[in-house]
Amino acid sequence: MxxxxxxxxxxxxxxxxxxxxxxxxxxxxxxxxxxxxxxxxxxxxxxxxxxxxxxxxxxxxxxxxxxxxxxxxxxxxxxxxxxxxxxxxxxxxxxxxxxxxxxxxxxxxxxxxxxxxxxxxxxxxxxxxxxxxxxxxxxxxxxxxxxxxxxxxxxxxxxxxxxxxxxxxxxxxxSVPEDIDIKDTVLNDDDIGDSCHEDFLHKAVSSHLQTCGCSIVVGSNPEKVNKIVRTLCLFLTPAERKSSRLCRSGSSFKYDTGLFVQGLLKDSTGSFVLPFRQVLYSPYPTTHIDVDINTVKQMPPCHEHTYNQRRYMRSELSALWKTDSEEDIPLDTIIHTDETFTPDLNVFQDVMHKDTLVKSFIDEVFMLKPGLSLRSAYLAQFLLLLHRKALTLLKYIEDETQKGKKPFRSLRNLKSDLDLMKEGDLGIIMAFAEKLRAGLHSFVFGKSFYTSVQERDILMSF
Amino acid sequence: MTQSANAVSHASLTNNTMIGSPDVVAFTKEDEYGQTSPEPWDLPEEFSVPLHPLADSNPWAKTSYAKFTKDFILISEFSEQVGPQPLLTIPDEPKICGTFDLNYFSLRIMSVDYQASFVGHPPGSGYPRLSFVEDSRVVLGDSKEGAFAYVHHFTLYDLEARGFVRPFCMAYIAADEKKIMLQFQELSLRFSQASECLKAGNRRAFAKELQRKLQDLEYTHSVLQREEGLQREAGPQCVYSAHAVEKANELANVEKSIYEHRDLLKQICSYHRRPRRDPQAVACRRCMTECLSECEELLDKYAKLAEPVSHSEKGGKGEGGEGWLDDSRGEEEEDEDGVKRRPSYTPQLIKAKSAKCFDKRLKILPELCEGTFYEAAVELLKETERSFRGDLCYLHTRRLDKALRKNLRVVNFLFEEELDDNAEDESGTLRPFCAVNHSVDNHVHLNSPHIVLGPDTTQLHPSKPQDPLNVASETSTTRQSELGLGESQLESSPSDQTLETQESSEETKGSFSSDKSGLELAEKRESMASMISEGPDPDSDLTPEPDQNTDAGRESSSEDVETTAGEEDDGDHERDQTPVSLLEVASELDDCDSLNESKLLPPIDAACCMPQEHFLHEASAPDTMSSVQQNSHPKPSQILVVNQEPQALLPVQGEYTVGSPCSESPPTSLELPVGLLGDVASQTSVEEGSDCTLSASTGSDRAASPLGYGGTVTLRERKKAGQGALRFVRQYPFAMQALWCLLRGRTLVVIGSDEGRVRRLVLALALFVPSPGKCGERVQAWLSCPLTLTDLLRWKLIGLQRVGSPVGSSLLYSLSRYSRYISILDVDMKTLRCPPYSGRLLANIADHRTYIRRGSTFFLHIQSTLCRLAARAFLFTFTHHLHLPVSPVEGQEVVESRRRSFLQEQLGLDKGDSQVLLYLSQLITQQYLWPANRSSFSFDYTTSVLYKI
Structure with a gap:
């Protein structure tokens, strides 16, 4: 210089x-x-x-x-x-x-x-x-x-x-195309149960919607996996479909955080290892669907998922902060715990909440003749209903809380006023609303959840 | 702790899928309970993530950091004199920006070296080059200020500016980053249109400026030449004074400048020919062609005139510069009308050296672009600001809603507002914006729509084919004689008069003169009524009153049908109430393929019917009606339709039935004053007989439009109506019964003495009227004359004035006369007379104990509930096996019982609810098969009950 x-x-x-x-x-x-x-x-x-x-x-x-x-x-x-x-x-x-x-x-x-x-x-x-x-x-x-x-x-x-x-x-x-031909999905079957069991389909769609349209479909047969992937994507918006991925035959892709629906192929031993960290870092909880054994499992709802995610992130960053050597970059596969937070690795649970919305839709859509546009039109009506209900719910909470200035205390009234008495129905509509207004779950359910978690932690420390 | 963590780490999800957990690293710390003192090795918060971010405690607070109250558009410039500066905000109100520092933000958004392209003299080039750079788009934010912006950078040309370019940007500033990113493509599209508009105007203005400059230069050149010649003549030969040398240099500079400006003109001409790298930069082709031709014309002109003018030539033309000007520049220009006009610009003597950067006044934006283009661009930006206004979740849902409803045209008519045909532009079609309205047919298909369902869904209603670009006609556009906008540009050229344009222009007209559309609709209804009418029933119990002559006869015949219906047992009743199976009616269509209606049919049902064809023909065999009648209406045995006024309508029947749906009705001498909606049942002789005097005296009342005031009912109005509906539900415990009447197609008359109150209530209740019509034609908000039977055919919801005069008694008489077929809501007495309802379907929208606080929320709730109802009606209508015998031996009764069982067992509806669904299904059938004819009068006789508060 x-x-x-x-x-x-x-x-x-x-x-x-x-x-x-x-x-x-x-x-x-x-x-x-x-x-x-x-x-x-x-x-x-x-x-x-x-x-x-x-x-x-x-x-x-x-x-x-x-x-x-x-x-x-x-x-x-x-x-x-x-x-x-x-x-x-x-x-x-x-x-x-x-x-x-x-x-x-x-x-x-x-x-x-x-x-x-x-x-x-x-x-x-x-x-x-x-x-x-x-x-x-x-x-x-x-x-x-x-x-x-x-x-x-x-x-x-x-x-x-x-x-x-x-x-x-x-x-x-x-990637899943923006326009999905209903003929490539289970909804085109002549009758319910033709290509997958009735209750399995209902559970899969219901849980998929309860987890904000975020699902992983695993199986050994790529066609079968992709058919379910496409079916689940029917319930997403076109932009969300473009953030979904079909399964690759031959060798599977790795799990990718953030995709809405992804098809994953099991290996030759018939298993697929999910990376805990990546699954937890997904912006929404995930539904896990195994098309080989027709099981549907789901992660806890948004507020709990987000809370776990943040705690885990903090653990991971803390671990990094405490690392002594540049060579010791903690790998993604390592699961971080600290004194206050031990992640529950059994993150996927059975679908507990029953719903009427998806149940009646699945029952009814198969009454319409396949191969025409009737089922697509009926699906569009169903989605329209869900989107509208979500907006109504959002507006209801907005009115009740003066745009979040007051805590929300009238969940019971909301359920009865908006005809969401079944927990599953509420879960689906809340999930749609969460996508519109991030943080809604935490706002509505968070307080009690945090309290209960803190209580549990206190109790466990004794 | 480690042990337990290890234990859980091996927990398997299923037999075959496991959570990968090769190792678990625990960082345990022996600590006393509750001790939270920060340790040096604790992660500082700035490197961590918050456990409870603000969004958790208030999801609406995410955008609360912003110092402005709502989104706005900012236009900024990077001025070469003062640096980045804000020029304009849209909306142009100081309070919009609040305490937000526009200067700072302009600096931030304009400090990006977005183009980084060379301007000025490139190496190896003799003349300055114009930089043709594409627009660039940036989304950036200032997290501290809580402001995020979509910034669209563009440059305009200015002869006086450094490098001839003036950098500008338009920014859409919002507090929600997600809103911008999610709508990036739409924003980019809108701003590209505005930018192209400004640039189009700027090129014209720049060319004009060049023209003036060339005029000045040439004038200066001639003056200098003359001066130089004079000096040369005055001084001794071969000796050049310093002054002469200076003049010679000046002359050379001017000549050089002329060449440079000619070159610039050439460059601006080549603008349109360069390949565009920006896929969203679509300019109006006609504007481009016109501008190009103008530039070329100018170029031709100056190529000739800018030849170095010799002293002798100049001398030959005249003595002074003015004389030269008169010849070369001052020639009178002829405009389109052949009128000679004086040139608008007088050349001036200019200095060879331009003013220094800070001496000159830079042009303002409206000067840089022509006024029309500037105003059009600003208008477009205002429209953009309006359309993106509001919370993202509402915008997003609205867009999804629209996209989904596009696939549901078969049921949209029931409760949904009219879909805007231009909605396609938002996502699918890139329509170049043109300040002078050239781009009517300038469509360029961009991306596939943002939110659509599967492709087969569109088969329900194939979209209209778009007109291809009419390039040939565009190129044939006559050239403008001068720069600027000629009148011919403002008018539609013949190329615009395509079928689509005509249609669209008619539609536009329609929005202003909805009486015409109302007229047509009414005509159609009238014609339909006349077609389906039958002769008076000879077995009628009712004796026509002598003074009612023909009209009375008609009414008696209809009443007779009603009475007959009333006498039927419930089972028959229900059968008659069930909608005609689409499959049954489609068989009639098979017989009459030539009719337009059948051509318009979407494929779904034609396909449905194919396998059952033999069946269908059997079903339609007994029908002896003419083919036209068959196709226009269901058989009387299938759908109960009031048979009225057969004789009186016959003369006009032919014209109305055979003519095109858009044909206007011939004016008749019987025409009564028609309001905005033009309900013209009264035009014909229908009204003549029965209530002639009263109808004539209150004709305008009868024809007045209740909703939307002649236009479509807007979402805002509907939301406002939601408030009224909520009030009604809370106020009247029998609200459910009233809503049920509307939803099952029983006409509800709201009677009251206070017009405002009645109108408001009608507006609120209109939300529940199935198929209210585009402009609410099925609703009459205020009627001050007695009801007629035609009114019941026409309207499903009527606001009726209670008057005390003799007119009032006649009014009450008409009410009691038709009380069997209508429900009466008395606003003054707070009573409702209607059949009892005991279903559960409406419990959720008519619960007076609802905790819903706001009308807009209640409106959303109503929308959801009605959407569900429409879906069920769709399901019922298009579930084939319900409407068809499974085997040839199966009779109608079996089919009927299957339908009933479907409604009761599958959908869980009891009788009252089933009636709602049957009515909606009937409407869908009618709409589907005979979209032009919606009027039918179905009724049943059930004892009414009086409800009181």
Whole structure:
């Protein structure tokens, strides 16, 4: 600097990730705002394999720097992760950037973790945006701890960047189409019970709806698995369908956090190992459906799931904070516990709550002649009813609590006024409402739940 | 602890699926109970996640950080003089932004180097280049401020600006980040349209500016040339004074500038030819073509005129610059009408060097774009702001609702508001926005709709084919003689007069003159009534009164049918009440394929009927009606339809039945004043006989529109009606009976002396009227004349004025006369006279003990309940085996008992509830098979009961 020459540009490290299939992601970058040099790119990840478009390192660096433009004005709270989403038609790319602060060489720096995709993939990417962002956000939380300790953040970020590349590649080839032909689903059977047992179908759909449309379908026969996947996806919105994945025959995909419905194939031993952490990190509780043995299990409702999820996240981050060596990055497969929280690994339970909504729908829809549009139309009516009921419930609670200013105390009245006396019906409509207004479960049921959990913890400590 | 954790870690989910748990790491700490002192190795909160975030305690508080009260649009500019600055907010109210710092946010959103494209003189190029950059879109936020924005960056051209570009951005600012991301594509689409509109106007303005500049330059050039010539002549030869050299340099600069500006003009001409990289940038083709042709015209003009003007040439033309101008620039321009007009611009002498950056005044946005385009873009942004206003969950549900209802047109007519045909634009069709309304037929298909069901569902109602782009007609558009908007641009060109345009324009007209549509509907109803009417029953017990002549005869015949119905036993009654099986009636359609109605049939039922064809023909064999009549109406034995006014309607019958549904009725001398809705039953001679005097005197009352005031009933009105409905349910313990009457198709008359009160109640109760019509044609909010039988055919809910005059006694007489067929809700006495209802179906929407607080919530609840009812009616109507004999030996009674059993056992409905479903199913059948004809008058006779508070 003293000689007047600009400092040498540090070399940009690059990792090439082998991804099976066509990966729509062009590159991922980690950049930071150097207080002397301005925006600098520290690391680039690119998929190795078929790509829709090629960007050279210079272009990637240019784009990555671009994401930090204007961030000198950033005035976010410490620890906040802000998301920026660019669609640059001029460059033909979309960039998703997560901006956060982190400590590099003793200085607080503004950093950006970015993912670059071709603009042609906009419609493909948008439904998956939340999934990618939430997963990257958690990687950043861990990365910030690593940075604080003076360790290299790249190794932590790689643990999530690579699975995201794999996720996008798998979605490119196996995502559920937006328009599902009812002929490819169980609802086209001549009669109920033709391809799956009546009660199994009812339980599966009911639980699927109670868990906000989030389900995993496992089995040994890919066609059978996919038929159920498509059937469950009929009850989702098109955007949610685009965040669902069919099962791959041959070798199964790994479980991916955040997808709505995913089909998974059992291995040759007839089993499928679910990663506890990833299942718990799903934004909604999950229904587990085994099409081989016709079982349906579900995770606890949203408020309990979210509570467990947060406690687990805190445990994981605490574990990371207490790690002494850079080499000791806790693996995803490790289950974290601490003194106050021991996760209940038996997260999937039997479907306890019976409903009338799905039961009557399943009974009735098979009365209509298949092969025509009648069943699709009836399904549309059913979904319309559910969406409307959810909105009514939301509005009811909004009125009762003055938009959350007062606690909600009239669940009994709500059930009777809105004809939701059956717990299963209430669960389904609450799940729809939760998707519209995140945190509703915790607001309605949370207080008593937290109290009971705290009581239990106190009692257990004696 | 570790042990227990290990133990649970191996807990298996099922026999075959396990939770992966190779290891369990426990971080236990021996601590005293309750001690929560922070340890140095405890994770600081800034690195952790909150266990109880604010959203848990209040899901509505998520957006409470924002300093503004509602979403708004901000237009900002990166001014080369003062930096980023806010220009305009939509809505343009200071209170919208609250304490939100617009300057700071403008700085934040404009500080992104979004384009990073070269402007100015590129290496190797002699002239400055215009940068043609695509718009860029960014979603960003300021978590501290609680503000998130969709930002649409675009550039406009300005001859005076650095690099000729002025960077602008339009931002949609909201407190909810999810709202922006979930609606990213819609926002992007809307803002792209606004941007294209502004840019289209800007290109025109820029070209105009260039034209002026070239005029100035050429004028300056000529002046300089003359001065230089004079100096050269005045001074000694071969000796150039400093002044002369300076003039020569100046002249050279001007010449260079002329070339540069000609080149700029060329570049702006090439704008349209470059390939667009932005898939959402769709501009109006006609605008583009016109602009292109204008630019080319200009280019031609200046290519000729900008040839270096020699001194001798100039001298030949005249002495002064003005003279030159008169010849070359000052030529009078001829507009479209052939009227000569003076040029609007007088060239000026300009300095070769432009003013310094801070000396000049930069153009404001309306100057940069032509006024029409600017205003259109602002209007579009206002519309965008309106359409995205509100909470995300309501917007999202509304969109889902719409998408789902598109697949349910077969039942939508029952309780749903009319679907907007333009709704497709929101998701499926990219319609370029045009400030001068060129883009009527400019459709570009973008993505598949955002929220749709399976593809087969659309088969129910295949969408209209879209008109292809009429490129040929666009290119044939006559060129404008000058820049700017000629009148011809504002008018529809012949190419716009496609069938679709005509239809759409008719629809538009319809919204203003709904009397016409009402008229047609009424005509159809009239014609239907005439077609189904039969002659007076010779066995009628009722003797027509002498003064009622023909009309009385008609009424007696209808009453006779009613009496006969009343005499039937319940079982027969129910049979008659059941809707005609679609399969049965479809057989009639098979006989008459040539009719339009059958062509319009969606595939579902035609397909349903195929296997049962032999059956269907048997069923329809005894029918001896003409084919037209068969196709227009169910057989009298199948659906009870009042048989009235057969003779009087016959003369007009042919015209109404055979003519196209859109044909207007010929005016008749009997026409009575018609209100907005134009209920024109009174136009014909129907009314003539019975209540001639009264009807004529209160004709306008009779025809007045109760709901929507001639237009469709809006959601807002319906929600308002929800408040009234809630009040009614709370106030009247017999509300359930009243609602039941409406839902089963029994006409309800609300009588009262206070017009406002009656109208409000009618508006509220109208929510429960099945198939109320697009503009609420089946509801009459206020009637001040006695009821006639036609009124009962026409309206299902009537508000009736209680008067004390002789008119009042006649009114009461008419009420008592028809009391068998109607239910009467007396607002003044707070009584209801109607048959008793003992079902459970309506218990949930008519419970006076409901805790629902708000009308809008109650409206949503009603919507859900009616949606469920419609679904059940759909199921009942289209469940084939219910309406068809399983074997040839099976009689109608067996089928009938199967239907009854379905209603009672499968759907769990008792008699009263079954009647509701039967009525709805009947309406679906009618709507499905004869969409043009909705009127039918079904009734049964049951003893009425008087309910009091």
């Amino acid at each position: 003293s000689s007047g020459c600009p400092p040498q540009s540090p070399a940009v490290a690059k990792s090439e990730v082998a991804v099976e299939g066509e990966c729509p992601l062009l590159a991922a970058t980690f950049a930071y705002w150097d207080n002397i040099l301005g925006p600098r790119v520290r690391h680039i990840w690119t998929p190795k394999g078929d790509q829709l478009m090629f960007l050279n390192d210079g272009e990637i660096t240019f784009l990555a720097n671009h994401t930090l433009n204007g961030e000198i004005l950033r005035s976010a709270e410490c620890g906040a992760v802000d998301v920026k989403f660019f669609v640059l038609a001029e460059k033909g790319v979309i960039i998703v950037s997560l901006i956060f602060d982190g400590e590099l060489k003793g200085d607080k720096n503004t950093c950006a973790l970015s993912v670059i995709l071709p603009q042609t993939e906009l419609a493909f990417y948008l439904p998956l945006h939340t999934i990618c962002v939430e997963r990257l956000k958690h990687a950043i939380r861990k990365g910030r701890i690593w940075m604080q300790k003076g360790y290299n953040i790249i190794s932590v970020l790689s643990l999530e960047i690579v699975p995201i590349m794999e996720l996008l590649a798998s979605m490119k080839s196996h």
